[in-house]
Amino acid sequence: MGAWRLPCGWRLLFSMCFIGLLAEVVHGAGADALHPRLFPAEARTLRRIAAKIGVAHWNFSVNPCDSESMKCDCSFYNNTTCHVTGIFLKEMNFTSQLPPDFADLPCLLQLDLSRSLFHGAVPDKWAQMRLQGLRISDLRGSGSAFPDLSAMQSMKTLVLRNCSISGSIPSYFGDMKNLKHLDLSFNKLTGKIPDSFAKMGSVDYIYLTGNSLTGNIPEWLLRRNNIADISFNNFTMGSSGPTQCLQGGINLVESYSPEMISLNNINPCLKKNFPCAASNGQYRSSLHINCGDKEAIVNGVKYETDTVPKGASVLYVNPGSNWAFSSTGNFMDNNINDDSYIATSTSKLTIPSSQLYARARLSPLSLTYYGLCMHNGSYTVKLHFAEIVFTNDSTYCSLGKRKFNVFIQGKMVLEDFDIEQSAAGSGKPIMKTFTTYVTNHTLEIHFYWAGRGTTGIPYRGFYGPLISAISVVPNLGALDLQIGSFTLRQIKAATRNFDPANKIGEGGFGSVYKGLLSDGTIIAVKQLSSKSKQGNREFVNEIGMISALQHPNLVRLYGCCTEGNQLLLVYEYMEHNCLARALFVEQYRLRLDWPTRHKICLGIARGIAYLHEESAIRIVHRDIKASNILLDKDLDAKISDFGLAKLNEDGHTHISTKVAGTIGYMAPEYAMRGYLTDKADVYSFGVVALELVSGKSNTNYRPKEDFVYLLDWACVLHERGTLLELVDPDLGSNYPTEDALLMLNVALLCTNAAPTLRPKMSNIVSLLEGHTPLQPLLSDLSLAANSLSSSGLRRNFWQNPNESQSMTIQASRNNISDSSSLDVGGSLRPLVS
Known part of the structure; x- marks a missing residue:
């Protein structure tokens, strides 16, 4: 019957009924029941809102409820009075702040301001609202704290996406028993995921993508089968690390701290779950994927099938475990279950290699392809694109614009890439070619939507990155x-x-x-x-x-x-010269902080490990020293002069009668007997690591007359338990003592007098990355010191100076005072202007 239905919301009380009756009297008892009127107070509120934000399409001369951007309930007072229950102002490009006046609409349940580019923060006045759905995205401004929404206990859908909200996530979400969809993506949120989230028993989708959340990923979240996306945060692994890359609908591949990934130079989840064993012949040197489509053979090359339809917060590893893709994000609208992650061309393509462009993989936010178990080295990456969703005609489908960024090995290679614009039209193929380097046997190609372009044309779910095919081949022939x-x-x-x-x-x-x-x-x-x-x-x-x-x-x-x-x-050309000059030459010294020293040390270790264990040609350098470690503009270490000494052919030990090396860096067995293995480079690395921590030259620092080398003194300090006395005074107290001790102990382990007790360079890399604990030193370190300081070793050097063309005696006798006295060993030292 409902002739006198009470208006929505307990806040209106019976006074609203009385005001409504007065409104009826004012409008006349003969008002046309077929044309209900908006409640007068709400009409005034809407006028204020329209004036503040610039809404021109609300027509107040008739019922504004007829607008597509507004939803009203007109069942009040014998179907003569309307109350606003929903406002939908999407993609309006407003320039004003969010108006507090929305809180003056007492029956408002749904408020969608997605992608309308408002400014400022969520008004405090909104705390009194009783919304069931709130959507705000792309809120411009310097940022604000998390708004107080605790009173909205009936909330079902909350989207505060890219709103520059900072601070921690409030715990009151655990009290929102009806919450189904929560999206707090791309803010500046910090801290841990609140424990109260575990009480949200009805939630179906949780998106915390692109924040700075820390701590371990909660176990309760991993046990739920929610489609959750916590990628691009700073989470840390538990003590045991991730056991899977995808757990309970949660994609863990992109969830960990960038520093952790940078330190390992590989995603820790992938490294744990998809290890490669070279001894089993698992490494590969090429990769070809027909993204979003079945297997195709083009110009004799087989492109592997990639037809898995799912894409929201998913990790897929192909059956051969040689490549994988990770997709995160959901398309911004209500119909999540209807999302499609493979695009299909609506017209028959007549372009060359059309089987690579008939379909394509699509992602709403982030799509990353991983080449697993790749040989380390240089590769050419070819990315095939064709815009098969948008058209060239004058239909609605021609209005869409797709823009996204492309990263290879973490480096941006394309920014705001528009396929249609680059190819000069839709349905036209375009291929982008890049050169990259694979280390740790993993290649990462990342496509990322940065929020530009259209989002609902021609249909929702077609605005993210799109890729048709990927081809990766080694560069050996080209080189x-x-x-x-x-x-x-x-x-x-x-x-x-x-x-x-x-x-x-x-x-x-x-x-x-x-x-x-x-x-x-x-x-x-x-x-x-x-x-x-x-x-x-x-x-x-x-x-x-x-x-x-x-x-x-x-x-x-x-x-x-x-x-x-x-x-x-x-x-x-190396902009920052060599490590020897950066450490030892006063007028050119660089005040290297601890993170830089650690980065340099790890870089040297990785470079030597590549020469010894990963390259197609196994090489013993023979002359690793500080002056053969060059520094680029970013102070990344690069080893010079590799391979210029005789190659270590077929992995066999080479007995050389012409010793190539430098006093102070040479392993005893090589200097005295010419016995060469890769363990000679390990010894030299240990000396360089010691110099890097101490800032002192191994051959020129003599704290006491009884000690010939810095290494002698290091062994004595190790025995005394005062090894940290070696740390460069320039660092003051601005270094982690545990890390410094680790690097010093690694240096001593590498300089063991017995070559068989020195670790492999890959083990050293693992030690410096923190993957492997440092075992107790395997022999008496004083043995190494005694070997180095023995008169026999020194006599062998001084009496046979002509046996080594690359050994400079004068540099080891004299203190290094300027660049002209440096023995660069043929290193590529740049001219400093």
């Missing part, structure tokens, strides 16, 4: 083609005919010059001694193999020149 690509004329022009003013180094392998190519690239040119023509051919073959060794912690070899009697190597 070989670069050898010999530099002419002597180019080199002379770049170095001004080897002008002495451009000379930046001199070592056992030759002089080094700074050069500037015609395209503006700064290079370092190493001028080696001339050989016969037969020697030139052997030289090119050997350098061709060395140039194929590419790693972030190796100096890159661009190519060479063998014209006439010249043998020239062209390298990348």
Whole structure:
């Protein structure tokens, strides 16, 4: 019957009824029941709101409830009076602040202001509202604390997405028993997930993506089968680490701290769950995926099938465990169960290789493909795109705009990439090619929607990143083609005919010059001694193999020149010179903080581990020392001169009668007997690590007359239990003592007198990354000190100085006072202006 139905909300009380009756009298008893009127007080409120935010389409000359952006309940007072129950102002591009006046609409249950670009914070006055659904996204401004919504106990859907909200998540959400959908993505939230969340028994979707939440991921969250997304936060692993990458509908791959991933150089979840064993032949050197479609063969290359339909907070690993993809996020609307994560072309494609572009994988937020168990080295990545959702015609489907970012190995390679614009139209293929490096056997290709472009055209769920196919191939062949690509004329022009003013180094392998190519690239040119023509051919073959060794912690070899009697190597240029100068030369010293020193030490270890255990050609460097560790503009360590000594062929020990090395860094067995294994490099690394922590040169620091080397003193301090006395005074107290002790103990472990007791470089990397605990030193460290300080070892050096071309005696006798007295061992030392 409902002739005199009480208006919504207990707040109106019976006074609203009386006001409503007065309104009826004012409007006349003969009001047309077919045209109910908006309650006068709410009409005035809506006028204020419209004036403040600039809504022009609300027509107050008739009933504004007829607007698509408003929902009303007109069943009051014999169907003559309406109350506003919902307001939907989406994608309106407003410039004002959120008006507090919405709180003056007593029957308002739904408020959707998604992507309307309001400014400021959620008004305090809204705390008195009794909303069941609130959606706000892309709120501009400097940020604010979390709003008080505790009174909204009937809330079912809450979206506060990208609203610059900071601080911790309040605990009152646990009291919202009816909450079904919670989205707090892309704010500045910190702290832990509240324990009260465990009481939200009715919730179906939780999105906490893109915040700075910390702590362990709650066990109760992992046990629930909710579709939850907690990616792009700073969570830490528990003591046992993740047992799975996907648990209870929660994608854990992208959830951990970036620092943790950076430290490991690989996602910890993937590393634990998908380890690769080289001994089992599991490594691969190429990857081809037909994203979103079935297997296809194009130009003789088989692209693997990728037809898994699901995409919301999912991790999929292909049956061979050689690649995987991770997708996070949900499309911004109500119909989550209708989301599609594979796009299909609406028209028949006549383009070349059309089987790669008929379908594509789509993601609302983040889509990451992982190449697992890859050989380490340099690769060419080809990304195939075609816009198959939006059209070129004049229909509604032509209005959509897709923009997203692309990252490879964590580096942004495309920003606000628009497929249609880049390909000059829809349905047209475009391929983007990049060069990247794989370390730790994992390749990461990340597609990320940053909130730009359209979100509901032609349909909801078509605005995120889209990828048609991925191709990854090694660069070995291409690198070989670069050898010999530099002419002597180019080199002379770049170095001004080897002008002495451009000379930046001199070592056992030759002089080094700074050069500037015609395209503006700064290079370092190493001028080696001339050989016969037969020697030139052997030289090119050997350098061709060395140039194929590419790693972030190796100096890159661009190519060479063998014209006439010249043998020239062209390298990348290092802006911050070498580690020896950064530590030991007073006028060029860099005040390196502890994180930088740790980064340098770990980089050196990774570079040597690559040479010893991961590269196609296994190489013993023979001359690891501080002056052969170069530093780029970001103070990342890069090893120089690798492979210029005789290669360690076929993995066998090489007995050399011509020792190549430098006093103070050479392993005893190599210096005294010429016995060479990769453990000689391990010893040298230990000396460099000791210098890096102490800031002192191994050969030039003598605290007491009885000690020849810094290493001698380190062993004594270790026995006394006062090893931290070695830490560089420049650091003051600004370093973690546990980390410093770890690096010092690793250095001593590496310099063990017995080569068989020194660890492999991969084990050292694991120690420095914190994956492996440091075991007690395996032998008496004084044995190493005694070996180094013995008169026999020193006599062997001083009486046979001609046995090593790369060993500079003068540099080890004298204190290093300027750059001219540095033995760079042929390293590529840059000219500092």
